[in-house]
Amino acid sequence: MGGTTTKIGLFSSEGKLMDKKEIPTRVAMGRKSVFQDIAACIRTLTQDHGAALSDCSVGMGVPGPIDETGYADVMVNLDMYDFYPGKELSELLEGIPVKAANDANVAALGEMWQGGGRGYKSLLFVTLGTGVGGGIILNEKILHGAHGLGGEIGHIWVNPDEPETCNCGGHGCLDQMASATGIVRNAKRFMAKAEKPSALEKFDNLTAKDVFDAAKAGDEVAEKTVDYCMGFLGKNIADVTYVIDPEVVVIGGGLSKAGQYLLDVVYNHYKRYPKLKKCLSDFRLAQLGGDAGMYGAARLALEEK
């Protein structure tokens, strides 16, 4: 479930994606309508493929923290509060099992199962998009956390020198440094301070992609920006390694389209920490793009069967 659209996939019990649909998330209509839309789409998908609803189980990824009991306190983007999303959907689907988890967490599970983390059992997944999200898989299971905060690395304070306030109310969150927004903001700062001209000056609406492209082409300001911003991410991943020591780190989200270049910059910062020398995690790019959550939700559903 996203704030704009919801993607719904039908998977075989072997985990093959058989069909998928994307429907608008009609947030303004209220929670009941949104869930009815989803339930109706699930019915259509199963009927189209001759599957009995009673043979199915459902997994869902939602944009907000979910604790281990399936409780959602707040989903700002959906204007939904204080309820159990899995239970709500199950009641509209004749009581079949529905398990909900945080969207970044199900995406992590999807990448482990069928994406960049295939073959690994423990994984840190980092999404670099408008914000920075994270999900952790240990022994092939999502680490939800006692309050649904597991893997929420985007709001760890990494830069005490950041003057702006983060949307969470903090200062210097990883989200402010390593997100697309953070990269653009920092590129503008480096441009303002630069003594040489930069290829970035020609953009009216500078994007993170422009910065990465210019960095790859050797533009000094762009290189500095990427190195500075991704330095915080590399350090943060090192910190997380000291906590959960994952087999692999998978990097996804829009920025991961910068590919191996991005991965190398982050890895070079990450590996600087002496204690990690013999304990380095593998680094991989995500492979499932916007479908990662759907795959992970399916895997979650299979756990319930």
Added chain:
Amino acid sequence: MGGTTTKIGLFSSEGKLMDKKEIPTRVAMGRKSVFQDIAACIRTLTQDHGAALSDCSVGMGVPGPIDETGYADVMVNLDMYDFYPGKELSELLEGIPVKAANDANVAALGEMWQGGGRGYKSLLFVTLGTGVGGGIILNEKILHGAHGLGGEIGHIWVNPDEPETCNCGGHGCLDQMASATGIVRNAKRFMAKAEKPSALEKFDNLTAKDVFDAAKAGDEVAEKTVDYCMGFLGKNIADVTYVIDPEVVVIGGGLSKAGQYLLDVVYNHYKRYPKLKKCLSDFRLAQLGGDAGMYGAARLALEEK
């Protein structure tokens, strides 16, 4: 197993401590002798209580990283390298099950089972002693990590301004700030800069306990030191909460004798992070002291039965 002595406890299968012994760890005699000493002590303990060795299983905590397969790469304090401690001990005990884990990790498990974390299933355990150690329990199991690094929070770099080098080769590790050594070092720095006299000046061999005692009595330099050093710990625990979101944080080790005062200082720093507002973990003092590892090892042995 410690670098000086090894504690060995006999537990009933219900988890009751029936007897315990402490033997010297004769590191200079080499690995084989050390393990033979331990095996002999286990035989004596079981015989003393009329237990058949074949009915027993063994858990052990060792001073070094152990990965999920039970492999130990290096235990500096024991001068032992590249082996499987559990397998080694099992071979001396007619092949009964022996499971080894890192000492801080088994202590964490012990505190969850019978100590400060009783009643909780997920826990961050922090030991504040000569160094800073950590262990993580999720769903009542140790988080070993892919390379045995799980919960090794002591070497996360928390203070870029620290001029001295840590024994790990890093700079500004949590270990350098929140350990007994770190507190004494920082107290001396604050004393040197202080404009007012401090009660700490009278000590020839200043200890962390002296600093805590003086802080509790209202000495300004001591208060500043505790607040400064424990500020790094509180921030670090907040960071870890964003990663694993534990139900409870248990603080042990020699410094935890400062009791509720210490807990309050750390908690006040910890709770400053906005995103945590509704997700605060409980804070507890450890209760098992130096026996925590023995309890956790017993719990580990019970998992094997």
